[in-house]
Amino acid sequence: MLNKQSFKRDTSGNFGLTFGFLAVPVMLAGGLAVDYAGLSLDRSALQNAADAAALAVAREGNIPNWQAEDIARNVISANYGFSVAQLSVSLNDGVASVKAGIDRPLVFGGIVGKKTMPVTVNAEATFAYTKYEIALVLDTTGSMAGGKLVSMQNAVIGLIEGMSDLGLEEDQIKFALVPYAGFVNVGPEYGPTINGLGMIVKPGADWLDQDAKAPVPQSDLPSNLSRFALFKHLNVKWPGCVETRVPKKNALHDVDDTVPDVSDVNSLFTPFFAVDEPDEARKYPNSYLPDEGAPIKGKNATEADKEEQLSRYGQTGKYVKPNNVVAALLQMLKWKKPKIDNSPSSFYSNKKDPKGPAFGCEVEPLVPLTSKASDITKTVKKLEASGSTNMLEGVMWGWRVLSSREPFTGGASESDSSVEKIMIFLTDGQNSFGNLNNNLGSGYTSMGYLVDGRLDNLTAASSAQTNNALDKKTLAACTNAKEDGIEIYTIRLEETDTGTGTLLSECASSKSHYFDAPSRSQLSPIFDTIKKGVVKLRITS
Template sequence: MANDEKLAAMFRKFLRDTAGTYVMIFALAMPAVMGVVTAAVEMSTISRIRGQLQYALDASALATGKHLSITTDEAELKSYAADFFESNLGSAIDGQKVNLAFQFVEAPNSGKRIRLTANYDYDPIMKFLGLDDVLLNIVSEVTAGNKTIEVAIVVDNSGSMDSYTGSTTSTRLEKAKEAAGQLVTQLLALANISNKPDPVKISVVPFGHSVNIGSSHRGDDWMDMYGWSSIHHENIAWSGASTRGDSWPGLTAPSSGYKGQIGGSVSNITASGTTTSEWLTRWSLLDALDTNWGGCVEMRPWPYHTTDDEPSDLNADTLFVPMFAPDEPDEENSSEDDDYSNSYLDDYYRAYANPDGLTYWDSYRNVDRLLKDIPGKGANYGTYTRQQWRQDWAMKYNEDAKRSNYNSYYSRDYGDNGPNFGCTTQPLTPLSSDATTISDAINAMEAGGFTNVQAGIAWGWRTLSNGKPFTEGRPYYETENDKYIIVLTDGNNTYPGQSTDNDSQYTSWGYEKQGRVFDGLSTGMSAVAAMNAHTATTCNNIKAIIDGDGEAAYKIFTIAYDVSDGSSVKQLLYDCASAKADGSKYYFDVSGDALLAAMQAIGNEISDLRLSN
């Protein structure tokens, strides 16, 4: 402040002075002073113009890199780059003086890069000092991260996804399909500037209360084909006893052991000696009903439903067990429950004439007499109701298979019921680089059923790993590959309770009465709370895997879509999401059309488009 006042005082003295000394000195110094001032202005102007050009060029380069998702035609890209550059240039610069050049640059270590060059002919103020025009040359290059990427798109397909979202005329699932489709287009465009084989692969995992892995996998060695898993024979009573109908034909006593050797048959010791019999499994029941498996699997026993442990016959609980929804019992008198939701076979004697080929008619007459609950005693009389005996009795499935005129007497069209009850989603699509395959999988998704977020996350994980059941993924320790799981849901985990001895509808957890959903947890929690705990464990197990660079091998993005405030799933998804370098989370809480922007932001993060020059 003191210096400013001195300068002002000197300037006032200069203005008052009439002796001419200051005037003479100023006159002599004027050319030098003006040169310095003009040079300062010149440098400031050039710096400002250079900054404006660089800003516009960088913005254009990044935008053009993203535009690769729409076209790879160089002429179209150049035109797009020019338009974007001009729109960001500002009015202070004459666009006619700018020459913009576009080119793809091949680099052996980083694939293709987009290079934009802007030349600007600057007309200097200091021409009076003999300064020629200044040619400003600005360069901007954009490149994607020089890695391959694998992405699992995991989408809630439960019934609530059929609700309309926000003020739009689209359902939540329709909007999710749109957003996922745009993401796929955005990511597959990266292949156009990569020099790596299959640089982008994407899987699609729809989930409800279960995940459909595809019925074509019957027979794969990671499926439980022989009934060895500890959960395989739940809800199936193969042996009869006098009050429960006949045993399955040729049954070897379970006490002799279901598992004797690896193979399609086993030699067991019976009272009459050694005999060879087929393994009795859920597949046997499906075949007896002449019904195809729908493709859904149950949750593996704890802790394997929270892990990616590779299935092995040496540890049968790591094998995947097909869902088989039992025929739940009819209500035959007022003492029996009528709340069962999946009764698809008659429990009793048929009202029509005995068709040819019915071998076990006497069994049905036996069931008719002995497997009814006792009138006046109530549905839950005793520790195990006779309705439950009828539900578990395996021979009833074989009875129907014995009818030579089966189709004439009983329809196999079970509607929404049947052995595939609870299998509500389309099959997942393993990792693929084919745009049509991925888009078809997204467009095929349909809403229905309940919600099991953990199942979706776990199978998204399994599609990215390189071990069975799906082996399309690269090893997690590869340093030149990144793996991403994107999880979208519109609500909490759900567990469909039921006022019967089953305690619930049949789901990928079996029945609640078996208590498998609570395994590995403390007692006293609800089924939904148990599902939340298992979901959190699964997320933590995924994030704990470290790649060859010592970094997290998987990144999880989570999207709470149209989820009401106070919902427990918001915190669950927030905790599940991976953390960024700054400590924030890859978590999105959006509604309506905002989902499109969220997916684009995820695509930008995965694409890793960045300025390289």
């Protein structure tokens, strides 16, 4: 029998009784904590889903509300699993608002009379006020003829229209267009006006070498002969193409956007002029004048030889540069007008353009930065396929139209952080110098002829060597452009060459900026992906 003292000391039953009384509220509290944690997790996930949906809707610009709701629902369902979310979506003045809600089942809610708890979140997204300057650098070489060219045109126009539909202010988005092949056409309107005496009566752009002052290595024309004057003499309009600038020591004019300065003639751009090639149809694509005993001599031609070679163009007697009106008049009295054979060239299987001093510059002139998207689409529709692939000139002129520096100054200052400068570069082929088995080593290129040695001093080389040298210069141009703040997207279209793929991948700003399109049908989705990558959005709530 327990005595009174023992009974007082035996308290184990009290603990059991107390635990029994407390078990229910403890379990209830624990259950509610589990439900609360679940609600918090779902609220966080649903907020992320709503933010993503708002960004997706805002990216599309001005679209109907029903379409905005479909986009938001797909984003939330596909990426976050909230397939039964209640949604409300609206678009006002470029701001996408998304309200999303779910009824979350409660594990222990029945204890307090609730089986579910509503979870509701709100999200808003809009465009960050960023200005966009976009250069479309497009391959228009002969291999683009047919379906590839049409697919590219449709994809580019789709990008332009899609960007224009985003509801941006007029000053927020500008496009430039740079079609390229063997040359880039900067526009014939920048050339000077020349009179019948071969003299400039109205200067052209001061970044052009109008007076033939730059010491450009060439096989046929005297170093001091104005190409503009020769065009005038032959009664042919300068088509607007220019050559690649020649680097001088540390001034890498060919792969850097150095400013053209009249005080440095090497920095000026030499106008295109396709010389009359020797009368050997099997070796040369552009013989348009009779040789008359003074054909182009090529690599070993002296300055005296070049002056003598002018006899093909109608020069009689000794050539003297016309540096004043009297000298010009006397000079022109010695010239006769030759008759140009401008029949279609039959040398290349995919190029039937007329022969003459403009042969090779069939590319459409570039369009500098403009807020008028219609100017770009109009030119895109006019693009035709002709010529070989010169990626270097495409990249360089794509960079130049985005730059605030001469020769085109429409780009915003490179120090303006509110501007995104973007180059979209497309090609369907490898770099090609156009090597030929003749005395000049190639057709006429933006670096003259191979024998002129303007490509890494190569005067005789295989196609593999010249193409590799062009690839290296193209990559250097891309690298320099990126260091100048240009964001570069590249697209390889129906081209299996691994070297070209590597080049374009390294030219691009990142791996995700490079697109390989084995089929032309992939171009529109690629340009749509680029559009979404270009547009900068921000969450506003």
